[in-house]
Amino acid sequence: MNTDNDTLSPQQSLDLITNMINEAKGNVRDNSFYYLLWGWVLVAAHLGSFVLNELDFPYPYAVWLIVIPAWIASFVHGSRQAKKQLRTITHLERVNVSLWVSFGVLAVIIPFFGAFINYQINPMILLVGSMATVTSGIILKYRPLLLGGLLIFACGLGSFFLSHQQQSLLSAVAIALGYLVPGYLLKMQK
Amino acid sequence: MFKELDPLLHSQLRLAVMSLLLGLESAEFVFLKEKTNSTAGNLSVQLDKLSEAGYITIEKSFNGKKPLTTCRITKKGVKAFEDYVNSLKGYIQK
Numbered sequence: 658m659n660t661d662n663d664t665l666s667p668q669q670s671l672d673l674i675t676n677m678i679n680e681a682k683g684n685v686r687d688n689s690f691y692y693l694l695w696g697w698v699l700v701a702a703h704l705g706s707f708v709l710n711e712l713d714f715p716y717p718y719a720v721w722l723i724v725i726p727a728w729i730a731s732f733v734h735g736s737r738q739a740k741k742q743l744r745t746i747t748h749l750e751r752v753n754v755s756l757w758v759s760f761g762v763l764a765v766i767i768p769f770f771g772a773f774i775n776y777q778i779n780p781m782i783l784l785v786g787s788m789a790t791v792t793s794g795i796i797l798k799y800r801p802l803l804l805g806g807l808l809i810f811a812c813g814l815g816s817f818f819l820s821h822q823q824q825s826l827l828s829a830v831a832i833a834l835g836y837l838v839p840g841y842l843l844k845m846q847k
Numbered sequence: 848m849f850k851e852l853d854p855l856l857h858s859q860l861r862l863a864v865m866s867l868l869l870g871l872e873s874a875e876f877v878f879l880k881e882k883t884n885s886t887a888g889n890l891s892v893q894l895d896k897l898s899e900a901g902y903i904t905i906e907k908s909f910n911g912k913k914p915l916t917t918c919r920i921t922k923k924g925v926k927a928f929e930d931y932v933n934s935l936k937g938y939i940q941k
Contacts (some may be wrong), residue, residue, distance in 0.1 A: 665859055667938035673859065674932070677866035681874075688901045746872040760920075 692840025698727040762788040764796035779824040783813030813840035850934040860893045868920040876916035
């Protein structure tokens, strides 16, 4: 590409702008790693919590400690990816990452305020998570994720009417169908 | 009456760089070089011109031992680009 001014007609300028904008757009990254990792971790935590409760284990919520290695794995994967291929960042990618980091912070904070919301922690986290999932679906223009988010939203609302034990089971189903399945579909699309 | 086209943007390589940066939060030198199919020397000169005009910012850092040059479009750059496209429209609708 040269830098001569006189060889560029207005139409050529517009064509060049259009081509370059399209080049910058074609950099959608595969994020299925995070969907699969967190999908399985959360399904396992909800089911584990359900089983431990059924067995009258004194600390059924201890199973949630598995999110700590998942956070570490996410962080390690993210920084490796950054070193390997992150040569550009689109505005939407930044929005998407900020969205999930915000959700992660809320998901850690909400349980500490359980007493203020009558311990309806599962429905609250499902509802906030559904918003992040729907928004991600819109950002990635990926319909399965959008529909998955809507399913999680419906399960979140439905959870208010259930016992804590039933909430754990419904949450596992919501995450498996609304989050894991779109994650696998995304991976298969590669 | 047609507006004069910004001479800084009315050049293939600089316009290509600005168009790429417009849609991105940031981009590395290597990415810009690949997408514009330019030589490192030429690209470097044109980036400096855009940076001197305040249209982009250039940040130099290291990834391990590898030097990284990251470019971002500025608000002034976005405004200049918009003005350039508006002027172009005038020429094309002629």
